[in-house]
Amino acid sequence: MSSKTNKVLRQMLCGVLLWCCLAPAHAQSSDNASYSRTSFSSANGEVVFRSICQGCHMPDAKGAKGAGTYPALTDNPRLASPNYMAAVILNGRRDMPSFAPKPGPKDRFFDDATLTDEQIAGVINYIRTHFGNRYDDRISAQEVSAMHP
């Protein structure tokens, strides 16, 4: 088989196989407030908070209570340590997934919702300086990078 045919065939056959393990490459129309994995990688700390964190921790960062609890990100002594926050975001905690990019098999449910070290630092710094939080110290992307499991 010619290499060209080979390539076309490969594309065609593989294409069928990948539908469920690759998240769809979401189109970006001009009115698009939603992100694809690619476009989201440039979102800053505030946008990350508004797009992901507030789903559980709520728009006012006060958390919520139902059968269980989403912790508040205000008046929370754990916020004193940006490294603690980075560890939770990188590793996940209980029902909260890890937002660190992972090698290996792609996961349909979490794979496209990953954050760069810069975004993790950005969202931590954003949270620690908003919602009534007034921390002076900052965490850098380099520090987050050093914490990867």
Place this chain on the structure above:
Amino acid sequence: MGSIASFRLEPKRGLARVFALTRLGYLMEDDGCKFSMKRRDLLRMIGLTAGTAAMYQAMSSLGFAAESTFKQSPQLQGAPKGASVLILGAGIAGMVAAYELRQAGYKVQVLEYNHRPGGRNWSLRGGDTFTELGGFTQHCQFDPGLYINPGPWRLPHHHHGILSYCKKLGVPLEAYVQVNHNAYLHSANAFGGKPQRYRTINADYRGHVAELLAKTTQQGKLDAQVSKEDQELLLESLREWGALDKNLGYVRGATSSDRRGYEQDPGGGLSAKPVPSEPLSAKDVLGSRLWANLAAGEIYEFQTTLFQPVGGMGRIGEAFGRELKGLIRYNAKVTSIQQDDHGVNVTYEDTTSPGHAHVARGDWCLCTIPLSILSQLPINVSQAMSDAIAAVPYAAAVKIGLQFKRRFWEEDEHIYGGISYTDLPISNISYPSTGFHSSGKGVLLGAYIWGLNAFEFTAMTPEQRIRKAVEYGSQIHPQYSREFESGVAVGWHRSPFTMGCFGVWSEEARSQHYDNLCQIDGRIALAGEHASYLPAWQEGAVTSAIDAIGRIHQRAVAGARA
């Protein structure tokens, strides 16, 4: 909901299944016998690299769950006199357990956080109110008879367990349409954003692949791998499979139009002569990436026939609730689970009159509380079980139901049930598999979202989610803007009773923790979809409950004899 059972397929078997998915599977089945082509040659042919191997494996763990282990209801007998089981959660797992244990003679009591039975087995109908975490309240405005299932919405024909309870409880079923050749495949970046019929892309993709392989064969390029005799068979099969003409071409004509549809359909009388349609080019079909969703209905769990309860998935939970009337205490928020040598004390609060701690006790406790919540509760179990409870993150998922003034998808576009797939964030639009061809209003599933976009939609207010779903959906159905009336949107991480959609087991987590999660710990056992190899499926809840109560019963009987 999808299934992501993460078991490791033995590679050969996994590949055979992968090939089955391409519909070229039968080429492979008789390894080295009919064909001299070896597995590894075929692998080379499709360019299986290390990278794609990882994806195959990922896909295996996504799409191909094991068949339900359910054979029949447990028929437990001979509960020790006076023995009791306290069940936490009146979802499918908890209610299956209550149903069977009561039958076996146990004293059963169920504590449920919600004011209704069912848990994620749930339909939202007109008049229903749903307050999500954060206090955002929605009043469902749907017309009588119309509904949306925020949770599970389809029953595969091989999920024998949940189906058996539908029969026992008298819940009538109807067919759920998964594959609809007249529904759309859509990409904002393909064909100028114009949706294509599934039928068209399916026929053209197959036709071009078949033609290409036929030409390759005819040019003698497979001579080294396929005997002359088998090449004849291959060509014959490709003609059949791909709707090729007598010259093995995929071209405009009656043969291809019988698959992809006609430009003018055949009819009767003088004006009835059919006009064949022109296939899309191979380049356009490939470049569109619309083939990405062609195989959805070939995945084990989505293979015809599927069912849905008449009137909404929630009918199952409601029927269980009626059956177990008097056993379930609603509005009970569990705050602590503590066992001793003789039984289990569960502390709870009545959410309608908070501030007082109530205690319920059982000799045994079957806890079906989702791990998202259980991981926050004080519970005295072994470190191993405790670690397992904390090891499972929960997937985000969002579903949005939209009511329209008329069933324009049927009236204008002749789409009856099934799913249109899109690369827009709404991901798919599913048309109701009920009330076909009726006039009046209709409710469709306007979005079913996973991953990053699910996080994003969860982070919106319900109104924003609905507005977005209508905006995006209009790109596929322009009728949306005129016909839209009202909607409801459920982001599962905002659900007060689950705080997430379902437990996502990584392979690592499963190998390290799954058995520890499912072991009976003293007098406590866990059940639910999270304690199964069928995550997110009700069948996982049913089979895990039956498995757990069988083991509890054994211990209870053995303990009573001792």
